[in-house]
Every structure is written in C-alpha cells, then in structure tokens.
Amino acid sequence: MSASPKHIVIIGGGVYGAKFAEHIISQAASIPVQFTVDLIEKRDKFVYLPTALRNCVVDVTGDCVKSYDNLFSGPDRPGKGQLIRGVAVRIDEDQRVVLLENGAKIPYDVLIIATGQKWDTPLAPRNENVAEYFSSVRANVAKSKKIIILGAGSVGCELACEIKDRYGKEKRVILVQKDRLPMSAHYSERFRAKLAHIMDQLGVETKFGYKGVANTDGTVSLFKDGEPAELVQADLVYESSRYNPNSSFVPEQWINAKTGAIKVLDTFEVEAATTPVFAVGDVNSFPEVKLALHINGNTLPVLTDNVKSVLQGKQVDKIYKTKLDAIALMLGYSKATGVIKTGTFGDIVLPGWLVKRMKGQDMGGSKVDLVLGIA
Numbered sequence: 191m192s193a194s195p196k197h198i199v200i201i202g203g204g205v206y207g208a209k210f211a212e213h214i215i216s217q218a219a220s221i222p223v224q225f226t227v228d229l230i231e232k233r234d235k236f237v238y239l240p241t242a243l244r245n246c247v248v249d250v251t252g253d254c255v256k257s258y259d260n261l262f263s264g265p266d267r268p269g270k271g272q273l274i275r276g277v278a279v280r281i282d283e284d285q286r287v288v289l290l291e292n293g294a295k296i297p298y299d300v301l302i303i304a305t306g307q308k309w310d311t312p313l314a315p316r317n318e319n320v321a322e323y324f325s326s327v328r329a330n331v332a333k334s335k336k337i338i339i340l341g342a343g344s345v346g347c348e349l350a351c352e353i354k355d356r357y358g359k360e361k362r363v364i365l366v367q368k369d370r371l372p373m374s375a376h377y378s379e380r381f382r383a384k385l386a387h388i389m390d391q392l393g394v395e396t397k398f399g400y401k402g403v404a405n406t407d408g409t410v411s412l413f414k415d416g417e418p419a420e421l422v423q424a425d426l427v428y429e430s431s432r433y434n435p436n437s438s439f440v441p442e443q444w445i446n447a448k449t450g451a452i453k454v455l456d457t458f459e460v461e462a463a464t465t466p467v468f469a470v471g472d473v474n475s476f477p478e479v480k481l482a483l484h485i486n487g488n489t490l491p492v493l494t495d496n497v498k499s500v501l502q503g504k505q506v507d508k509i510y511k512t513k514l515d516a517i518a519l520m521l522g523y524s525k526a527t528g529v530i531k532t533g534t535f536g537d538i539v540l541p542g543w544l545v546k547r548m549k550g551q552d553m554g555g556s557k558v559d560l561v562l563g564i565a
C-alpha cells in the first residue's frame with residue numbers, strides 16, 4: 191500500500207502563498223512523493239496590493255481583487271489542493287497542527303507562513319467583502335477636499351500622486367515625512383529628489399522635515415525638531431504604516447522582538463522551529479526591501495527546492511540571495527519613476543517611460559492572473 195500523502199500547509203494566500211501553492215502543485219509530476227496543499231486564507235478574495243492602491247482612488251477592482259476559485263481547479267491540479275477560509279491563531283508544533291479561529295485544527299508535515307504585513311487604512315481590507323471595502327474607501331476619497339498622508343514611503347508617495355492625478359486641483363493632498371526627502375536613505379538623494387520633483391509637478395503639497403501625529407478629532411499635529419509646530423485640519427487622514435508583520439499567531443521565540451518579523455535562515459527555514467516550517471514574503475526577517483517582485487526572482491525556486499527536499503527526507507540546502515534591489519513607482523497614470531541599486535555603480539534612476547513599460551500603465555494588474563497561474 192502506498193504511503194498517505196504529505197500535507198503541505200500554507201498560511202496566507204497573498205502573492206507569496208498563492209503563487210507557491212500554484213507552483214508546487216504544477217511540479218507534482220516531478221516530485222516522487224504524494225502530497226496535498228492546504229492554503230489557509232482569512233479573506234474572501236485575493237488582493238494584489240500594488241494595484242489595490244489605485245483601487246482606493248479609481249475603480250480597478252477587476253485588476254486587483256481576484257477569486258481563488260481557479261487556483262486549484264486547473265486541468266493539471268485535480269484533487270491536489272484546497273483553500274481553507276479561516277484565520278490562523280496558533281501553531282502547535284508538538285501536535286504539528288495550525289489552529290484556526292473557528293476551532294479547526296489543520297495538520298501539517300511542512301508548513302509555509304506567508305501572512306505578509308498589516309497595512310493601516312486604506313489598504314487593510316476586512317476578511318469579508320474585500321471589493322465592497324475598496325468601494326467605501328473610494329467614496330471617502332471622493333468626498334474629501336483635504337487629505338493628509340503621514341509617511342512618504344512608496345505607499346504614501348504613490349497614493350498621494352494617484353489622488354492628485356485623478357482629482358487635480360479639486361483636492362489638496364498633503365504628504366508629511368520626518369526626513370527632508372521622500373523614501374528612505376536606502377535610496378540615493380538623486381532618486382529621492384527626482385521623486386519629490388514629480389510630486390511637486392502633480393501638485394502634492396509636502397511637509398518634509400515634520401513628524402505628523404493623527405489626533406482622534408481628525409486633525410494632525412505637526413512637530414519640527416521635536417517641538418509642536420502646527421495643527422492641521424483634514425477631511426481624511428491616512429497613515430502609511432511602519433513595517434508591522436502578521437506574526438502574532440506564531441510562537442514568541444520565532445519572532446524578532448524588535449521588528450516582529452519571523453526569523454529565518456537563508457533557506458527560509460524558521461530559525462527556532464523544531465518541525466519543518468518556512469516563512470516567506472513580507473513576514474520574514476530576510477534583510478531586503480519587501481516586494482512582490484522577489485517571488486519571481488529567487489524566492490520561488492529556493493522555497494520549492496527546499497520544500498521538495500523536506501518531502502523526500504533530504505537535507506535542505508538551497509540558499510536565498512536577493513536577485514534584484516529595485517523599485518518602480520507609478521505616480522498616477524501620467525508619471526512614474528524607479529531605481530535599480532547596483533552596488534558598484536550606485537543607484538540607476540529609471541526614466542518614467544521605462545517604468546511604465548516594465549510595470550504597465552495598470553500597475554501590473556492585467557498580469558496578476560498570469561503570475562498567479564489562475565488565468
């Protein structure tokens with residue numbers, strides 16, 4: 191009698207979890223061990239975050255909110271995997287199970303954690319009716335005349351430009367950032383200055399060099415050099431949050447106490463786990479700018495080979511290295527910029543036309559089905 195199939199369990203059906211589920215199933219014929227895949231996801235639909243940002247302003251729901259229906263139903267995937275709707279609340283390594291909020295216990299032989307990070311509004315859809323959520327965000331933007339965004343990282347900058355590009359003079363958008371330029375010092379001054387210039391062209395008002403604190407009455411207090419400087423009224427305040435991984439359900443000893451990230455080796459194995467557990471994507475501690483593009487760089491082959499090794503009782507030995515340190519920003523429909531970090535030759539700032547061509551005028555939305563293998 192053949193051995194019963196091994197259980198691969200993935201927590202989180204975002205870019206990393208959903209893509210890995212599709213990919214490992216597509217590899218089944220080349221893996222000499224029977225296995226099944228359970229994908230645990232708390233939301234009713236897949237959300238592609240890069241395009242979801244535009245969906246906060248213009249209705250592009252079809253490009254960024256996707257059904258999971260086709261993920262396991264392709265002709266090459268019968269009976270290989272299933273989506274389990276639920277919230278993972280605990281991992282019990284002694285019993286090798288993932289516990290869900292509804293009391294269910296999902297047994298695993300190999301566990302992959304891909305729960306991403308928590309985003310504050312407007313990018314934090316509830317678990318049900320994701321599409322409806324974005325519709326209410328758009329309605330809020332539409333009725334607000336003055337919008338303050340706290341934090342000029344990639345999300346804050348793209349959101350500010352998206353709103354100005356769509357609404358022009360109809361709305362004031364004020365972007366607040368503690369540093370004197372947008373983005374972080376990871377990027378060159380030249381790139382950051384170019385980005386600031388584009389935002390200026392679009393009419394985004396900037397308060398660089400200020401720390402903004404959102405008050406409960408809807409106002410924002412601005413501080414300069416630690417001293418109160420201004421109190422600003424707003425119709426809408428968005429906090430473009432700091433890194434905040436979704437890791438609260440894993441054993442405490444797995445987590446970096448400072449960042450909240452799950453500590454991994456460069457094989458993606460969770461450092462302190464005693465069973466085969468991997469963590470990929472935004473939730474892990476691997477030191478790189480957290481981006482969806484890494485899944486199609488080295489992440490997928492390294493994770494797949496290492497999971498295959500576990501299934502076959504072999505040594506896990508594939509090592510991950512960041513393949514490309516780059517960022518591409520769509521600043522509304524009309525403008526774009528980006529940068530590739532080369533190390534030796536410094537930062538290469540990309541012209542807008544090239545970024546638009548690489549990322550697509552639709553922020554990659556039309557390629558999501560293809561990338562996920564759910565087309």
Ligand SMILES: Cc1cc2nc3c(=O)[nH]c(=O)nc-3n(C[C@H](O)[C@H](O)[C@H](O)COP(=O)(O)OP(=O)(O)OC[C@H]3O[C@@H](n4cnc5c(N)ncnc54)[C@H](O)[C@@H]3O)c2cc1C
Binds near residue numbers: 279471
């Ligand atoms: C506005 C914005 C723009 C971006 N633009 C780009 C870009 O242009 N290019 C690029 O490469 N990257 C971009 N990124 C980054 C990219 O989107 C992330 O790196 C990527 O989505 C991370 O994938 P993930 O699978 O780790 O997490 P996510 O995509 O966030 O998926 C995590 C999934 O886990 C689920 N989940 C969480 N906790 C639980 C739980 N306890 N139980 C069950 N399910 C759970 C969530 O519901 C979610 O579906 C952008 C991000 C944002 C926010």
